[in-house]
Amino acid sequence: MIRKLNLRAVVIATLLAALLLLPLYTSLTGDRFALTLFTRIVILALAAVSLNLALGYGGMVSFGHAAFLGIGGYAVGILSYEGVGSGFVQWPIALGASALFALVIGALSLRTRGVYFIMIPLAFAQMAYYIASGLARYGGDDGLTLQNRSSFAGLINPSNKVQFYYLCLALLLGSIYLVWRLTNSRFGLAVQGARSNDTRMRAIGFPTYRYKLACFVISGTLCGLAGILLANNTDFVSPAIMFWTRSGDLIVMVVLGGMGSLFGPLFGAVALLFLEEALSRITEYWQILLGPLLLLVVLFARGGIDGLLKGARRG
């Protein structure tokens, strides 16, 4: 049992060390592609961490989290286009917009249950997708190119790839820490109780609606942060960032990594993007290979990768 536990700790420590040392490796080998790939992995892992808070801990199957990627990304893109380049202005506005959007979606969808809960965020995300496609001033379907990345008065230079990578990594680790604090707090306990048995929670005196709503807003805001980073990473934002398949990718990452586990989303993001990279070298139709693989995880490893690493502890 202890050995299994250590295996998980070793994997986490190795992964974190690799992520921290990656720029060293790329500067030694000159492998710029690795840095680009990993920046992307880190950002999407942040998005998966945010979704895991709602989905894994709160039991809210949000099939529309990509909308927050889009809102974060477009807030930065539009402000930059309109001449507001400072990150100190862009980021709070982008986060505020994500929080507000999450508040509206959450307030509506949390009154429903089951499949309806899944449909409402999906509907809002598709709506955001079509609105963005219709924004002719900001590129419409073709998307919007960022003239400059967010500037931070010389404190950090997001245009420097290594600095930007570390910024993303710091925010990812910060968000994992945040989720750890949240899920162990009274608030987190109430949210997990509501996931487990909402009726009982209300019977013993918890107004569960407001706790779930707060959880959803925090989750959406964090995902908006990932959107900000994503737009800065590619110097570009387009409606595709919030297409429903993207929301699906985020759910796949969470399920693959392990729902309701702290490091699960990170495992899931790394695994999915690596698989995507590796399988697409084998065949253009790599998703044909990915599908059965996911099926195996869902059928035989309910706890995802994190569950496998915990291994005998549960089974």
Place this chain on the structure above:
Amino acid sequence: MAEPLLQVDNLSKNFGGIRASDALSLEVVRGELHAVIGPNGAGKTTLISQLTGLLHPDAGAIRFDGQDITQVPAYQRSLLGLARSFQITSLFLDLSVLDNVLLAVQAHQGHSFHFWKNARRDRDLRDPAMAALKRVGLTERAMQPAFRLNHGDHRQLELAMALAANPRLLLLDEPMAGMGPEQSARMVEMLRALKGEVTILLVEHDMEAVFALADRITVLVYGRVIATGTPQEIRANAQVREAYLGEQEATHG
């Protein structure tokens, strides 16, 4: 005698043409274990539901510690100190045993918008939760997920959750339902230990348990109280024998 902790006055509740509670009155004295018995369909669960606020009576009044709570909603009654254990267990199965009890404690400590401090290490939550688990003998299983426990332990955990809220009146709705003899005996022992510390209203089918535990028994038939008294008085009551206990109990008694 001091003022009763719970006072039910002329409670009436109709479902269509059926009188589930018919001018029902009873008093639960502080510190006593008061049992309510009656044949199936006597309106025992309807009574409990009205006491906890899940059902509203058509007429009559419920007074708890001198305060009229007839119109007080369910969750506020629980905050006043009325705790109920459910007839059908309704736990947080995928959470740990300790988390189940922590939540029961937390429900009574104001809002839960505390985002940062670790709740599982918070002594204000943990101490009463662990004390309640100790009461029911589940200390060693505190860290296990609740789904791992067997049926008997689930009932014990239910009881721990009710106790953790530090209730002044514990409403137990058939706590022995579905239990084997060994588990029942354990539950009887535990209720005996609780007696005197907390006032208990017990609805139970298991006659052996009721007569072993109760200080006072109320017998319901068709929503009406036909007798209230000590176990000896109830045993001796001809009307009760006729209506409920039957020949079998009469010959044994």
